[in-house]
Amino acid sequence: MPLIDPSVVDLSRLQFALTALYHFLFVPLTLGMTFILCAMETTYVITGKEIYKEMTHFWGKLFGINFAIGVATGLTMEFEFGTNWSMYSHFVGDVFGTPLAIEGLMAFFMESTFIGLMFFGWDRLSKPGHLAVTYLTALGSNLSALWILIANGFMQNPQGASFDADTMRMQFNSFVSLVFSEDAQAKFVHTSIAGFVTGALFVMGISAFYLLRKQHVALAARSFRLASVFGIISSLAVVTLGDALGRLDYLVQPTKIAAIEGLWEDSNAHGSATAAPWLLFALPNDAAQTNIAEIGVPYVLTPLITHSLDTPIPGLLTLEQQAGPRILNGIKAINALQQYGVTHDAASLATFKQYENDMGYGFLAQKNAPNQDLTQITPANQDAIVAQTEKDTIPNVFATFWAFRIMMFLGFYFVVLFAFAAYYSLRNELEKHPLLLKAALWSIPLPILACEFGWITAEAGRQPWSVYGWLPTFQAASSHPVGYMVFSLIGFAALYSAFIAAELYLMFKFARLGPQDHHAEPTVGGGATMFGKPQVADKSWQ
Amino acid sequence: MGKLFKFIGLAAALALAIFLAVVTGDFGAWYFAWLVGTTMIVLIASASAVMFDTQESNSKGEV
Numbered sequence: 001m002p003l004i005d006p007s008v009v010d011l012s013r014l015q016f017a018l019t020a021l022y023h024f025l026f027v028p029l030t031l032g033m034t035f036i037l038c039a040m041e042t043t044y045v046i047t048g049k050e051i052y053k054e055m056t057h058f059w060g061k062l063f064g065i066n067f068a069i070g071v072a073t074g075l076t077m078e079f080e081f082g083t084n085w086s087m088y089s090h091f092v093g094d095v096f097g098t099p100l101a102i103e104g105l106m107a108f109f110m111e112s113t114f115i116g117l118m119f120f121g122w123d124r125l126s127k128p129g130h131l132a133v134t135y136l137t138a139l140g141s142n143l144s145a146l147w148i149l150i151a152n153g154f155m156q157n158p159q160g161a162s163f164d165a166d167t168m169r170m171q172f173n174s175f176v177s178l179v180f181s182e183d184a185q186a187k188f189v190h191t192s193i194a195g196f197v198t199g200a201l202f203v204m205g206i207s208a209f210y211l212l213r214k215q216h217v218a219l220a221a222r223s224f225r226l227a228s229v230f231g232i233i234s235s236l237a238v239v240t241l242g243d244a245l246g247r248l249d250y251l252v253q254p255t256k257i258a259a260i261e262g263l264w265e266d267s268n269a270h271g272s273a274t275a276a277p278w279l280l281f282a283l284p285n286d287a288a289q290t291n292i293a294e295i296g297v298p299y300v301l302t303p304l305i306t307h308s309l310d311t312p313i314p315g316l317l318t319l320e321q322q323a324g325p326r327i328l329n330g331i332k333a334i335n336a337l338q339q340y341g342v343t344h345d346a347a348s349l350a351t352f353k354q355y356e357n358d359m360g361y362g363f364l365a366q367k368n369a370p371n372q373d374l375t376q377i378t379p380a381n382q383d384a385i386v387a388q389t390e391k392d393t394i395p396n397v398f399a400t401f402w403a404f405r406i407m408m409f410l411g412f413y414f415v416v417l418f419a420f421a422a423y424y425s426l427r428n429e430l431e432k433h434p435l436l437l438k439a440a441l442w443s444i445p446l447p448i449l450a451c452e453f454g455w456i457t458a459e460a461g462r463q464p465w466s467v468y469g470w471l472p473t474f475q476a477a478s479s480h481p482v483g484y485m486v487f488s489l490i491g492f493a494a495l496y497s498a499f500i501a502a503e504l505y506l507m508f509k510f511a512r513l514g515p516q517d518h519h520a521e522p523t524v525g526g527g528a529t530m531f532g533k534p535q536v537a538d539k540s541w542q
Numbered sequence: 543m544g545k546l547f548k549f550i551g552l553a554a555a556l557a558l559a560i561f562l563a564v565v566t567g568d569f570g571a572w573y574f575a576w577l578v579g580t581t582m583i584v585l586i587a588s589a590s591a592v593m594f595d596t597q598e599s600n601s602k603g604e605v
């Protein structure tokens with residue numbers, strides 16, 4: 001199998017990263033806002049107070065803008081698998097296609113149908129009927145995310161499939177293993193709740209904007225209260241679930257967790273594993289395979305990652321060495337597979353089966369083999385090729401280390417911000433803390449940033465694999481001309497930037513406009529009294 | 543008679559919920575945690591809004 005031009009692979013990766021990161025600017029808000037709308041409407045149905053209906057309408061409108069623009073950005077990615085990653089689609093299409101199809105046919109349709117009812121059904125449905133529709137919309141949008149994360153979970157930790165030497169592709173064996181894979185589950189809860197944090201900070205931040213201006217106070221004070229309480233529980237959950245994901249990486253993706261922690265040597269290389277420091281700051285140097293500078297907190301790493309006090313964690317240098325025998329086995333597996341492809345003899349198949357689990361490492365070695373042909377590996381050049389391939393088995397440590405750190409630091413910042421916000425809101429003392437309100441407003445984009453860095457951690461940390469341990473990324477792409485890739489990349493960047501511009505324009509416009517107050521401010525009661533008279537905006541922060 | 547049917551219906555729904563909880567609890571502990579956790583987050587957030595109105599009417603009552 002000839003290798004694809006490396007620039008085409010890089011451009012395909014860049015294009016996928018770009019479209020995925022653009023898409024994920026919209027997704028978290030959808031995941032979170034739908035459930036915040038549920039909370040608002042539930043309050044309306046329970047109390048019967050019109051203000052909560054008004055809240056659901058107003059925030060629903062902002063959610064609608066995000067949904068309408070964001071949904072289009074996701075569709076392109078489903079096609080990209082076929083156009084730019086055709087080798088990948090061939091290799092795992094049987095497995096990967098299933099969750100993608102369910103996402104498109106079930107969850108996305110469910111979500112879209114109920115969104116229509118949610119927006120236009122207010123006068124046609126009973127109160128509980130409409131509430132049920134809002135819940136189903138929220139469930140639908142999160143189920144869409146579920147199926148995508150099940151698909152991604154398979155790429156991180158392939159479950160429920162095996163390689164078929166006759167068709168040369170992965171064969172789907174168990175739907176249950178795929179759906180209930182621990183990776184898929186943990187990814188879903190972490191990502192969905194990350195969306196809750198995003199939605200909560202969005203509502204809280206815009207409410208803070210109104211409170212600072214003393215506008216729409218009745219709606220803003222209630223929205224702030226609801227969002228801050230929603231946010232504090234969600235931000236605590238996202239940190240806890242993040243820890244669970246990290247532990248899972250330790251169990252099934254050792255190279256990723258070592259890169260996340262900037263761990264070149266084993267955690268017990270300089271004494272006991274118990275005292276190993278957790279790095280607060282480091283500058284990993286990938287070329288020199290070491291950290292240039294480090295600031296660590298001793299005794300934290302081992303319990304954090306292994307949930308024990310003395311289990312050693314293998315470092316990247318050890319993991320590279322451990323890959324050596326797997327690379328040799330992988331070379332045998334691929335050679336036997338190629339032989340079997342020609343002769344279909346039982347002996348080749350038996351040899352392949354013996355080394356099948358290391359097949360991916362054979363693919364990985366192909367890049368370094370003479371003429372990219374594994375049969376040309378001889379005892380004379382074997383050691384050099386294996387040594388070079390060993391280095392290819394670890395991800396970019398700098399990118400993975402820092403993407404994770406930024407996400408994590410932001411996670412703790414959200415906990416603190418929501419804790420203060422909920423505390424002062426519950427005491428009705430927000431007006432005494434304008435700085436907190438400003439922090440809430442300015443923090444609106446941060447959860448989206450955390451999500452983007454989360455994805456960079458997950459995907460950069462999975463490299464060099466597109467399916468961990470089975471299929472290297474450079475084998476997964478399509479063989480397009482470079483010009484075509486550059487052209488489509490520029491096209492997507494321009495189109496998606498236009499989407500972002502449209503979203504920002506509409507969001508700013510409708511958020512500034514605020515809810516249509518059909519009545520004078522204080523008639524809705526609550527909260528209005530706490531913030532005094534409306535004022536002309538202080539424009540300094542705008 | 544109507545009440546009895548309602549009771550039986552609700553009891554059946556409860557039994558189904560418990561059954562699903564046991565099954566998802568066994569196979570998909572994280573999914574189960576998400577269902578329970580999300581419901582809890584939504585309801586607590588909603589309760590905090592109701593509390594806002596109670597605080598508001600209490601403070602008005604005191605004036």
Ligand code: HEM
Nearest residue numbers: 187190194239242243245246408411447450451454455458
């Ligand atoms: C202490 C806090 C956090 C920890 C320990 C943590 C941990 C992790 C880990 C280990 C991954 C990589 C998963 C993989 O291997 O595939 C990840 C991914 C991710 N994180 Fe976080 N995270 C934290 C906070 C946050 C926050 C605050 C957000 C957003 C508001 C967030 C959003 C994401 C997203 C969207 C992904 C990619 C999807 C996924 O793999 O689930 N994380 N996180």
